[in-house]
Amino acid sequence: MAEADPCPVVEQVWTEKRMSDVKVEHKSGITRSELAQWMADLGKELSGAGTVHFRLAESTVELGVPDDIRFEAEVEVDGDTVELEIELKWSTARKPARTTGEKGS
Numbered sequence: 001m002a003e004a005d006p007c008p009v010v011e012q013v014w015t016e017k018r019m020s021d022v023k024v025e026h027k028s029g030i031t032r033s034e035l036a037q038w039m040a041d042l043g044k045e046l047s048g049a050g051t052v053h054f055r056l057a058e059s060t061v062e063l064g065v066p067d068d069i070r071f072e073a074e075v076e077v078d079g080d081t082v083e084l085e086i087e088l089k090w091s092t093a094r095k096p097a098r099t100t101g102e103k104g105s
Helices: 032-046
Strands: 013-015 051-056 059-064 070-078 081-089
Touching: 032 051
Parallel strands: 013 059
Antiparallel strands: 051 059, 070 081
């Protein structure tokens, strides 16, 4: 019998255009190999043209990602538990257009 995908992709797609102050969170136990594949897939999406699609719980998330991203990594060891947090942040606000000439030129 084939194993079920722990994070199946379904027809529901969340995009940042429809998200306003929304948090989608997914916690599950997966193998190191499954995690490596998920992270590799996310990395491949991030190296693309700026729109990433990835699985999260029973949904596919689509986000526009700019070239400049704030990256944070934290490792916490508490007794026999290790926690590794990786956080990516960026603004969805549009930056004002830069002017190319000086005033009065």
